[in-house]
Amino acid sequence: MRAFDFEAVAHDGAVYCVERISSGVSAKEVSPIFADSEWDFYPSCDSCGLRFTYVNLTTEGQKYEGVL
Numbered sequence: 001m002r003a004f005d006f007e008a009v010a011h012d013g014a015v016y017c018v019e020r021i022s023s024g025v026s027a028k029e030v031s032p033i034f035a036d037s038e039w040d041f042y043p044s045c046d047s048c049g050l051r052f053t054y055v056n057l058t059t060e061g062q063k064y065e066g067v068l
Contacts, residue, residue: 001054003036014046
C-alpha cells in the first residue's frame with residue numbers, strides 16, 4: 001500500500017469504510033485516513049466494525065494492540 005492510499009475516511013467524529021459512507025456526503029466533508037497516518041489503535045468502521053490495520057501505530061499503539 002502506498003502512503004497516499006486509503007480504505008477509510010473520518011466523518012463527523014466517526015470512521016467509515018469508503019463504501020459505507022452515506023451517499024449524501026460529499027468528498028469535501030470527509031477526511032481520508034491515509035496509509036502513512038499514525039494511530040494509537042487500529043481504527044474500525046463505525047458501521048460494519050471492520051478494523052483498518054493498514055495504518056501505522058505509534059509506540060503506545062503497538063503496546064495497546066499487542067504488537068510489541
